[in-house]
Structures are given as C-alpha cells and as structure tokens.
Amino acid sequence: MSDLTMGLIETRFAELIWAREPISTGELTALAQRELGWKRSTMYTVLRRLCDKGLFTLEEGTVRSRMSRETYEAVKSEQLIDSSFGGSVPAFLAAFTRRRKLTEAEVKELRALIDGLEEGRKK
Amino acid sequence: MNLLRSWIALGGALSPLVLSLVNRSIAALWLLAAVLLLRLLLRRAPKWVLFLLWGLLALRLALPLHINTSLSLLGSAPVPVNNAGQVEYLQQDAAVRKPQLVLRSPVGQAAATLEPVTIDTENVVCVAAPQALLAPLWLLGAAGMLLYALISSLRLRYRLREAIPLETIRMSGKAHLPDLSADSRIFRTAPLAPVASVWPPEGFGLILFGLKGALRRRRLRRAERPEDGIWLSDRVDAPFLLGLFSPRIYLPAGLEPEYREPVLRHERAHLCHRDNWWKGLGWLLLCFFWFDPFLWLAWYLFGRDLELACDERVIRTCSEGERKAYASALLSCSIPRRAWLYAPLAFGESGIKTRLRAVMRGKKPARWLILPALLLVIAAAVFFATDPLGAVNGSAPVWEQPLLSPELDTAVREAVLNQGQKLFRSGGYPTEAHAALDLQAEGEDVVLWVQYLYLELSWDGDMLTETGAMRTPARLRFQRTGEDFALTEFWQPGMDGDYARQLREQLPDTLPLSRADSQEWVMDMTRSCYAGAAEHFGIDTDALCERLFTALETAEGEDMREKIHRDPLSYRRLLYLGSYSAHWIIARFLEPDGQEGLRGDLLWRILSELDDSLGNSGAIRRETGGLYNPTGQLCFDAWLKNEVRNSEQAKGLPWMEEHQPIAAMALRVSRGEA
Numbered sequence: 006m007s008d009l010t011m012g013l014i015e016t017r018f019a020e021l022i023w024a025r026e027p028i029s030t031g032e033l034t035a036l037a038q039r040e041l042g043w044k045r046s047t048m049y050t051v052l053r054r055l056c057d058k059g060l061f062t063l064e065e066g067t068v069r070s071r072m073s074r075e076t077y078e079a080v081k082s083e084q085l086i087d088s089s090f091g092g093s094v095p096a097f098l099a100a101f102t103r104r105r106k107l108t109e110a111e112v113k114e115l116r117a118l119i120d121g122l123e124e125g126r127k128k
Numbered sequence: 129m130n131l132l133r134s135w136i137a138l139g140g141a142l143s144p145l146v147l148s149l150v151n152r153s154i155a156a157l158w159l160l161a162a163v164l165l166l167r168l169l170l171r172r173a174p175k176w177v178l179f180l181l182w183g184l185l186a187l188r189l190a191l192p193l194h195i196n197t198s199l200s201l202l203g204s205a206p207v208p209v210n211n212a213g214q215v216e217y218l219q220q221d222a223a224v225r226k227p228q229l230v231l232r233s234p235v236g237q238a239a240a241t242l243e244p245v246t247i248d249t250e251n252v253v254c255v256a257a258p259q260a261l262l263a264p265l266w267l268l269g270a271a272g273m274l275l276y277a278l279i280s281s282l283r284l285r286y287r288l289r290e291a292i293p294l295e296t297i298r299m300s301g302k303a304h305l306p307d308l309s310a311d312s313r314i315f316r317t318a319p320l321a322p323v324a325s326v327w328p329p330e331g332f333g334l335i336l337f338g339l340k341g342a343l344r345r346r347r348l349r350r351a352e353r354p355e356d357g358i359w360l361s362d363r364v365d366a367p368f369l370l371g372l373f374s375p376r377i378y379l380p381a382g383l384e385p386e387y388r389e390p391v392l393r394h395e396r397a398h399l400c401h402r403d404n405w406w407k408g409l410g411w412l413l414l415c416f417f418w419f420d421p422f423l424w425l426a427w428y429l430f431g432r433d434l435e436l437a438c439d440e441r442v443i444r445t446c447s448e449g450e451r452k453a454y455a456s457a458l459l460s461c462s463i464p465r466r467a468w469l470y471a472p473l474a475f476g477e478s479g480i481k482t483r484l485r486a487v488m489r490g491k492k493p494a495r496w497l498i499l500p501a502l503l504l505v506i507a508a509a510v511f512f513a514t515d516p517l518g519a520v521n522g523s524a525p526v527w528e529q530p531l532l533s534p535e536l537d538t539a540v541r542e543a544v545l546n547q548g549q550k551l552f553r554s555g556g557y558p559t560e561a562h563a564a565l566d567l568q569a570e571g572e573d574v575v576l577w578v579q580y581l582y583l584e585l586s587w588d589g590d591m592l593t594e595t596g597a598m599r600t601p602a603r604l605r606f607q608r609t610g611e612d613f614a615l616t617e618f619w620q621p622g623m624d625g626d627y628a629r630q631l632r633e634q635l636p637d638t639l640p641l642s643r644a645d646s647q648e649w650v651m652d653m654t655r656s657c658y659a660g661a662a663e664h665f666g667i668d669t670d671a672l673c674e675r676l677f678t679a680l681e682t683a684e685g686e687d688m689r690e691k692i693h694r695d696p697l698s699y700r701r702l703l704y705l706g707s708y709s710a711h712w713i714i715a716r717f718l719e720p721d722g723q724e725g726l727r728g729d730l731l732w733r734i735l736s737e738l739d740d741s742l743g744n745s746g747a748i749r750r751e752t753g754g755l756y757n758p759t760g761q762l763c764f765d766a767w768l769k770n771e772v773r774n775s776e777q778a779k780g781l782p783w784m785e786e787h788q789p790i791a792a793m794a795l796r797v798s799r800g801e802a
Contacts, residue, residue, distance in 0.1 A: 012362025013381030047289045
C-alpha cells in the first residue's frame with residue numbers, strides 16, 4: 006500500500022467524506038465549496054489523489070470509502086512505526102514517553118490492553 | 129545564411145543597449161563593493177539604513193542617469209567617458225553599427241563599398257563584430273528569466289489551489305487526528321519540485337498575468353471577510369508571503385499551532401515593509417542584468433537583509449519568552465540551503481545562524497549609529513554612485529571639427545589619392561573626399577586624423593559605376609616647411625577584422641572611436657567624389673539623371689517603395705549625384721505641364737532626400753489644403769511658393785546659397801537662371 010499520510014487539509018476533506026459516505030460527487034463538490042472554498046476541479050484533483058492512495062473509490066458518480074476511519078488510523082500508525090521505529094512498538098513508546106509522561110489512567114489502559122493481547126496469544 | 133544575417137542584424141540593433149547595460153553593471157560594482165563593506169560596518173545600526181544603500185544600487189543600475197563629478201572614485205582608473213556621461217568600460221565595436229557588406233575589389237583587397245548590391249557571394253565577406261554576435265544572447269537570457277518567473281508562478285498557483293483559509297481550521301476546533309506533531313516532519317507533504325516556493329518570480333508573474341485574479345480576490349476578500357488573507361496548504365514546506373496587490377500569507381498545514389503566532393508576526397512585518405514589491409522589482413532588475421554574477425550575490429544578501437529587518441521589527445516588541453518562541457519557530461521552519469536562490473519571503477531561509485543569534489541576543493539596534501550611518505551612505509553615493517568626468521583636463525572633451533588650410537587640404541588630397549592608387553588598380557578614375565577629425569602640431573610636424581573616402585569611378589558613356597571604394601579613418605603625418613606639407617607617414621587600420629582594436633590603440637584621447645568612424649560625412653563625401661568624376665568625364669548630368677530616373681520609374685512594382693526596392697542602385701546613384709539631380713528634378717517640376725502621379729511623387733521623394741529641410745512641413749500642408757497624401761507636384765509648388773520665398777525675404781539669397789543650397793537653386797532655376 007502506498008504512503009497513506011495525508012496533510013491536514015486532505016484529512017479534513019477525507020473527514021467530510023467519511024462523515025457522509027456514500028456521497029454523490031455533486032454533493033461533495035458543494036460541500037467542499039462551502040467548507041473549504043474549493044473549486045470543482047480542485048476537489049476532483051484531491052479526490053483522485055486520495056483514490057490513488059486506496060482510501061476512496063469513485064464509481065458512477067458516487068464516492069465510497071474503501072477503508073473506515075479506524076482502519077485508516079491503524080494502517081497509518083503501522084506505517085509510522087515501521088518507518089520511524091523499525092517496526093518496534095516499544096521503541097515507539099519509548100520515544101513517545103520521553104517527552105510526555107503517561108498518566109495513571111493511561112498506564113492502566115495500557116496494562117489492560119497488554120493483558121488482553123496476551124490472552125489472545127495464548128488462545 | 130539568412131538566420132545568421134538576422135541574428136547579426138538583431139545583434140546590431142541590441143548592441144548599444146546591451147553595451148550600456150554591461151557598462152552600467154561594471155560601474156555599479158564600485159557601489160556594490162561599498163555596500164558590502166558598509167553592511168558589515170553597520171551591522172548594529174537599524175536595518176532601514178541598509179535599504180537606503182540597496183535602493184541606491186538599484187537606482188544606479190536601473191536609471192540611465194549619469195551625474196559626473198570630480199569626486200567620483202570611478203575615475204581613479206583612467207577610463208573613457210562617452211557623450212552621455214557614461215563610463216565606457218567596453219566600447220562599441222566600429223563594425224557593429226553597420227555590419228558592412230564588403231566587396232573585394234579586382235586587386236583582391238577588401239574595401240568598404242556603399243552600394244548594397246547583389247553580388248556573387250564568394251566575393252562578399254560579412255564583417256560583423258563579436259558584439260553583434262553576442263548581443264542576442266542577452267535577450268535570450270532575459271527572456272529566459274522572465275519565462276521562468278511566469279512558469280514557476282503558474283506552477284505555484286496551481287499547487288496552492290487546495291489551500292484553505294486559516295479561519296476554517298480555527299472555527300472547526302481541533303482536528304480529530306492524534307497529534308503526533310512533536311516533529312513536524314511527520315506530516316510529509318508531497319515532495320516539492322525544485323522550483324516550488326518560488327516567489328519573487330511568482331509575484332512577478334502576478335504582475336503579468338494575475339492582475340485580474342488579484343483584483344477578483346481582493347473583491348472576494350472584502351465581501352467574505354475571511355481573516356487577513358492567511359491560508360493553509362498541505363503542499364508547502366515553509367511559510368511565505370505571496371502576491372503583489374493582495375498578498376496572502378501561506379502557512380504549511382503541518383505547522384505547530386504554537387509557532388503560528390511568531391510566524392505570522394514575521395510575515396506581517398514583511399507585509400508592512402512591502403517586501404513583496406521590493407523583491408519583485410529586484411528580480412526584474414536581475415532579469416536585465418542576469419549576466420552579472422556579483423549582482424546575484426547582491427540579490428542573495430538583499431534577501432537576507434530583508435529577513436533580518438523583519439526579525440528586528442518583530443523582536444522590538446517581544447519579551448524574552450516570546451523571543452525564545454520566535455527562535456524555536458525559526459529553527460523548526462528552517463528549510464534547505466538551496467532555497468535562497470528562489471525562496472519567497474519564507475520564514476526560515478538563508479542565514480539562519482545569524483538570525484538566531486540576533487534574535488537571542490535581543491539587543492535593540494544602536495540609535496546612535498543612525499547619524500554616522502547616514503553620513504556613510506551619502507559618502508558612498510557621492511564617491512561610488514557618481515560617474516567620473518572625462519579623461520583629459522578633468523572636463524568632458526568637446527569635439528570640434530578642425531579647419532584645414534587650403535595647402536594642407538591639398539596635401540591631404542594628394543596623399544589619399546596616392547594611397548588609394550596603391551591599393552586599387554581598377555582603371556577607374558580616382559576621386560577622394562575627406563573630413564578632418566583631429567589636428568595636432570608636434571613641433572615641426574603636423575599630425576592629422578581624417579576620415580577619407582577613396583572612390584574609383586568609371587564611365588562608359590552611359591552609366592557611372594564604382595569600381596573600387598575605401599572609406600576609413602587614417603592618420604597622416606606631415607613635415608611642415610612654411611606653407612608646404614610633406615607627407616612622412618600614412619597610417620590606417622587594416623581591414624582584416626582587427627580594425628576596431630587597431631584603431632582604438634592608435635586614436636588620441638581627444639578623438640573618440642565613435643567620432644572617427646562616424647557615418648555622418650559619407651553622403652557628402654560620396655557626392656563630392658561623384659561630382660569630381662562627372663566633371664572629369666564631362667558627363668551630361670541631365671541626361672544621366674534622366675536615364676537613372678527612367679530606370680527607376682519603369683522598375684517593377686506598384687508603388688514607390690517597391691520600385692526603389694527593386695532598383696536600389698539607380699535610386700542611390702541619383703542621391704549621389706546630389707546637386708545635379710536636384711537641378712534636374714527642379715527643372716522637371718517647373719515644366720509647364722508639371723509632373724503627374726507616381727512620377728511626381730518619386731521626384732519629390734528624391735528631392736526631399738537630397739535636402740532634409742524639405743518634407744511635409746506645416747506650410748506645405750496648409751497650401752495643399754490638408755490633403756493626407758499630396759502629390760509631388762503639389763508639394764513642390766507649395767514649397768516653392770511658401771518656404772523658399774519666405775526664406776529669401778527673411779534671410780536673403782546669399783545666406784540661402786550657403787545654408788539652403790537646394791532652395792537657392794530652386795529660386796534660380798525658377799527665374800530662368802542657371
């Protein structure tokens with residue numbers, strides 16, 4: 006899969022689609038115009054780019070998503086950790102927590118998550 | 129071959145302009161050196177002082193204005209100053225003015241001919257100076273730069289289509305994305321082409337194409353009132369200011385929110401200073417002077433000064449904490465070094481170390497330096513931005529044509545005829561004419577510079593033809609005994625392409641090359657030669673004029689211009705026959721039936737070329753009833769009735785014989801005198 010990173014503005018556009026999909030191109034154009042101030046051609050350019058990335062599809066004048074929001078976030082995080090931390094989640098966490106201490110609640114959440122994962126592995 | 133000809137013709141036309149630019153850029157180097165020095169000296173002074181210097185440099189380059197004073201330091205090296213007051217580091221090559229077609233005479237010596245006839249090409253050598261060949265390159269360079277500006281502007285605008293106003297982000301609250309913005313590089317934007325973030329070119333492109341768009345945007349902005357024209361874009365790496373008439377601030381979408389404020393203050397400072405305009409004008413200047421590497425350096429430093437000035441302005445009202453934030457923003461936005469070439473008014477470009485240091489030091493600019501700085505600027509202007517006076521005696525040399533005594537004149541004539549006959553042996557009748565250029569006495573000797581025309585003409589009973597010609601400046605040295613002059617030296621430059629260089633070496637300071645090689649006497653000298661030949665051969669000039677004119681009149685073509693184009697030789701010969709032609713034409717006009725139609729027009733056209741005080745003057749127009757295109761006969765009648773008669777009443781015939789010979793001739797002929 007190609008690099009899924011989206012810029013801030015592309016993300017807002019994607020959010021517009023995720024919130025209302027499936028959506029016709031006409032509606033999307035109007036929406037983009039209203040929310041972002043884009044022309045039709047601009048909207049189509051960005052849409053095509055996102056479709057090439059594998060996020061959305063355009064069929065018969067309707068835009069659908071190929072992966073949900075959550076899937077996107079997950080794949081993106083994967084890519085980030087792969088490229089910046091050699092695929093090592095602990096490395097990522099170490100880097101992350103170097104500047105930001107984890108709160109009590111977050112530690113609890115993490116523990117629960119790890120326990121759940123371990124259960125999954127044992128099974 | 130045709131391509132080469134047009135290239136050379138273009139080069140010839142451009143050459144004076146390019147030469148002027150080259151000379152100006154060399155002269156400006158002095159000022160540039162001063163500016164660079166003063167930049168270092170006046171580091172602590174408020175930055176606006178430096179911009180006085182930059183403005184001075186820009187004016188020096190842009191304006192063809194020359195103030196010649198004795199204080200100019202440019203005069204410390206002896207350089208020629210031309211009539212306009214400009215220093216001529218590079219002089220125009222003689223052959224550039226008119227790349228002459230050179231005809232090989234029967235003796236095999238190259239000679240300058242005045243007849244642009246069609247000759248078999250193997251006898252033709254095109255003499256064109258290197259300057260004529262190089263000049264069109266300048267045009268290509270300048271055009272190339274403008275094109276680059278245009279193209280990169282279009283590309284940038286295309287890229288920025290997707291930008292959205294900052295307000296949109298702010299209004300909708302925080303994005304739902306996990307904020308991994310500890311490192312802004314995580315937000316990878318599409319890789320920028322090398323020519324991205326191209327600004328003054330883009331801003332410049334706005335002048336040319338975006339005016340309409342800019343105006344529309346302005347109206348739009350007023351209507352919708354989004355914030356201040358601050359926009360976000362995914363596709364840019366650094367913040368910058370863009371646009372001339374309604375400039376916008378563009379921020380990279382991934383810019384950390386806490387850095388937005390310092391960045392905006394910086395960009396607003398640019399806006400306040402109108403830096404978008406200054407940089408644009410600077411780029412325009414650079415388009416004209418693209419060949420000057422020092423100017424590119426100046427451009428780079430100018431950009432840095434703009435940034436430093438903005439930093440200074442922002443820091444002025446910053447607390448220590450704010451300064452730290454500003455410095456961090458600066459650091460995080462620093463973009464690769466290569467961007468200085470075309471970086472827009474970007475936040476984090478060139479000279480980042482200097483800027484960081486300045487920001488962190490946070491010292492206010494030294495006020496006390498303002499006065500000495502201004503004095504230094506004025507000094508720089510006076511010493512480096514003015515042009516020196518002429519070489520000799522501290523005053524620009526005024527050239528006056530020397531007057532030759534009859535004995536000297538005869539001596540010159542003999543010398544030229546001898547010289548000419550050494551080079552030509554065409555069998556034609558040798559004639560010569562000369563114009564005195566410079567006369568110096570050296571003890572017993574007289575050193576005289578002339579421009580001479582040596583012409584050999586042959587007459588076959590029907591037509592007078594040139595069989596050999598040479599026109600060149602020459603230096604003659606005579607030994608004087610009483611009223612007699614004996615020739616001791618005859619020097620003239622070779623015709624083998626080294627012409628200009630040799631001339632320049634030999635010419636005295638009092639005689640500029642442009643004068644020695646001037647075309648202003650060509651026609652007079654030629655007429656004098658033709659007149660000499662006409663007398664020698666006892667030619668019936670009226671009959672000759674008649675034949676020439678008939679040939680011209682019956683040439684192919686619908687109108688006057690075409691006929692002259694088809695038979696340029698006859699036309700020119702009529703001009704060379706000077707007063708003989710005038711006499712004949714006047715007689716034709718005074719014939720009882722007059723001259724009709726094309727014939728009359730042609731006759732008038734030739735007459736007015738023989739005497740350029742003629743022409744469609746007001747008196748003639750009035751007389752011909754304001755006709756758009758009065759016939760030749762009408763013009764002649766009007767001219768004779770009004771101008772000529774008025775002139776006689778006002779100034780008298782003897783005066784007219786001296787100053788308006790054609791008019792005087794018309795009077796005499798009309799009265800039946802010879």
